[in-house]
Amino acid sequence: MDLHLLNDTPTDVERAAVDALLGPPGGNGRGPGHGRDQLLPALHAVNDRVGWISRGALNHICERLSIPPAEAYGVASFYALFALRPRPPRVVHVCDDLACRTRGSAQLCAALESVEASGEVMWLRSPCLGVCERAPAALAFQAGDPARTQLLAPASEKSTVDLVVSGPVDGDQEPPARESVPQAGDASLRLLRRIGAVDPESLDDYRAHGGYLALRRALEIGPAEVVRQVSEAKLTGRGGAAFPTGRKWEATAGQPAQPHYLVCNADESEPGTFKDRVVMEGDPFAVIEAMTIAGFATGCRRGYLYIRGEYPRAVRRLRNAIDQARERGLLGRSILGREEFDFDVEIRRGAGAYICGEETAIFNSIEGYRGEPRSKPPFPVEQGLFGKPTVVNNVETLINVPLILTGGGAEYARTGTADSTGTRLFCLSGNVRRPGVYEVPFGTTLRQLLDLAGGVEQDRRLRAVLLGGAAGGFVGPDQLDLPLSLEAVREAGATLGSGVVLVFDDTADLPALLLRIAAFFRDESCGQCVPCRVGTVRQEEALQRLVRDRGDGAEDLALLREVGRAMRDSSICGLGQTAWNAVESALDRLGTFTAAQPPDRTPGDRDATRPPETSNARTSSDATTTANRGEAEQA
Missing domain, CATH: 3.40.50.11540 (NADH-ubiquinone oxidoreductase 51kDa subunit)
Structure with missing residues (x-):
């Protein structure tokens, strides 16, 4: 390939980071044969060592892997953890997503806003960091040789400020995985039976x-x-x-x-x-x-x-x-x-x-x-x-x-059950007393699962449960006897998705949560198809107006439904197809925005037109050959 490379040259540190991964270059500058599949690891190598990816580093990667710089730039700019402009070697991500919001992430962010900026560190609001059972959470990356990381959860205002100011410390500072499994030691466990009983490094x-x-x-x-x-x-x-x-x-x-x-x-x-x-x-x-x-x-x-x-x-x-x-x-x-x-x-x-x-x-x-x-x-x-x-x-x-x-x-x-065999892992978080991963047989009711986790705090009332995550849907307190099986949730017009059970009590600001979900999908849309690229923006804009005005909003509610159907029916993948689910369920089941127009169909009728289990955008569907048609499993 006749590459037209950039004029920029890498620093010695950037060159060493790439060559440590790919091996020393040979006479042609490329060295051992490597394919394009090494691009993501190479970008990680530079970002880990320096903290960002310069034009010179990108040029060296392109030369080693025979990739046009424009294409490599398109890949590097796709990922949120990479930076293509100079930034400090220490970056701290503070989760601002649903579970952490219920546990005080706003206070963490407020505390950090008062910290004097330094050229050696920056902090960012982050989508879910995947430690919802220990919310709120913060994650620090420190570039170097070697790069260091530290996950702080649960995080306090003081510990988060200390993490920003002082950076990650050496060694594993996280609690044992057993603490995320409230049932640990229960003889009935199957998938989780070894957690806490076995040394995970032996x-x-x-x-x-x-x-x-x-x-x-x-x-x-x-x-x-x-x-x-x-x-x-x-x-x-x-x-x-x-x-x-x-x-x-x-x-x-x-x-x-x-x-x-x-x-x-x-x-x-x-x-x-x-x-x-x-x-x-x-x-x-x-x-x-x-x-x-x-x-x-x-x-x-x-x-x-x-x-x-x-x-x-x-x-x-x-x-x-x-x-x-x-x-x-x-x-x-x-x-x-x-x-x-x-x-x-x-x-x-x-x-x-x-x-x-x-x-x-x-x-x-x-x-x-x-x-x-x-x-x-x-x-x-x-x-x-x-x-x-x-x-x-x-x-x-x-x-x-x-x-x-x-x-x-x-x-x-x-x-x-007959159609849902085995046990299922559920992720309980939010306003629940004992958050964590729970393993129960398919068919266990939502009420039984919440009881295992201790329910909501004393003197609080259950407001709603989000099943399946941002790509799932809300159910209300009147649906607690819903069996958690594929067939039962399908009949109820809900989804188990990836096993999320996010609990909200009567302190929850549902309009604000819907707005956060809409912002999440707008940020995470890859932009490849018009229904999702434009629809996620229009959805967020309509919700912004509804949250701001708190008025009748009939026009925006009608627009939400129209945009939601367009995304569901014509998006390429599960992200766009499910970006409307949580909003729709909040309107139809919870009465959020009281001026909501009645749905065209009942939830059961609506979901009867969908696959047996609604695709969860995070782990998309996989269909088989024509001879093996069926609804796809999320990978």
Whole structure:
């Protein structure tokens, strides 16, 4: 490729950061062969070392990877965690999203606004940082060699100011993952049973508690039987759209094109979602074992674990798990002595883009392009990552697989309901006494789940519950006996989404929360399609007028409905299709903005036209081949 590079040159530090990742350049300036898929890691390398990405650094990356500078700039500017202009080496992100707002993030921001600015540090308001159970939260990045991070949650005004002024401290300062699991130690737990009982950094401890028995079982029965057991278990995807996992695996395994790829979607950035983070921090070897089984069953030799950039401890523990598994022959070549079975895992860090939780946007991000969704068909099982057959599952979906293999698919299916088998992880946060990750069988009622978490504080009344996150919908106190199963929430016109249960008491300012949700979708829209790019802006503008005027607002309410339908019906991906859900549910179920016009259809009628489980924008749908049509699982 005849590249037209920039005239700017990198500093020695920037050059060293890139070359440490890619290897020293050769005579042509490029060195070892690297493809465009190394662009995101290279951008991280510079940003981590320096704190921002200069034109000279971008030029050096483009030269090493043979990428036109305009395209590399388009990728670098896509991600919120990267800076393309000089900024201080220390950046502190203070969460200003739904759960943290209910727990005092406004006071943190007010305290920081009074701190005298320094050339060495800056702070920013941030969307959800994924630690809602310990809200409010702040996350500090300190560029350097090595770069340092520190997550502060719960954060006080003093500790947040100290974090801004003094920066991250060395070592893991976070509480144990067990503290995020109020049920820890309960004998009924299945997916969460090891959290708090096993050292998350010890492979030997993991194996002493049943680890890798499922992989051995998979190698004994063979790939086809593994897929059959997963199908018999009726395991559905836990990202939101609830596509049958066995059908997805079977479709991928049957594709003649090679190689096949596996992607574990750990890019959970749906506001209110943190279950996958807790699993990765508390039981990381389970994630790696489950990926290895999935790779074996679907004929993959390589897996990518795509994790959001705001999860520093999860990244560290997963890297440790991968390294130990390789050393012990559980990853890499000839796994467990089987010469025909090679499989390895590579971690890819996201960089602050909610849309990259959509499965095809993940492919583009890994391949070194802007994280924009692709049109379907073709579907990932046919042409996914690098144009090859690809299976995508999220963390919670995958960690169910070892349970299925050790206990049998039929036994697994006995838990839950007929159409929703197994247990489900729910993320409880907001105005609830014991926030955290809860594991309950499908079919448990919302009331029972809230009772487990202690309900709202004394002398407070429940106002609403947001199910499924920003892409989900509100339910009121009159729906607490709703069974939390796919079929029941579908019938009620709601969604389980990514497992968010965000609780608001009678102190909640619902109009302000709706405005925050609208601002979130406006910020996170990739801008590729007009309905979403324009619709999310118009939605926020209409809500701004309603919140400001508090008047009749009939015209703006009618506009909201019209824009919402347009986004739902014609957006390319789940972000635009669900950006109106929470607003609509607040109007129709909670009576927010009392001048709301009656909906054209009842919630049940409206949702009868949707897929079985509404797609959650953070973890988009994956459909199968034409021969295996169905509603897609969110990866």
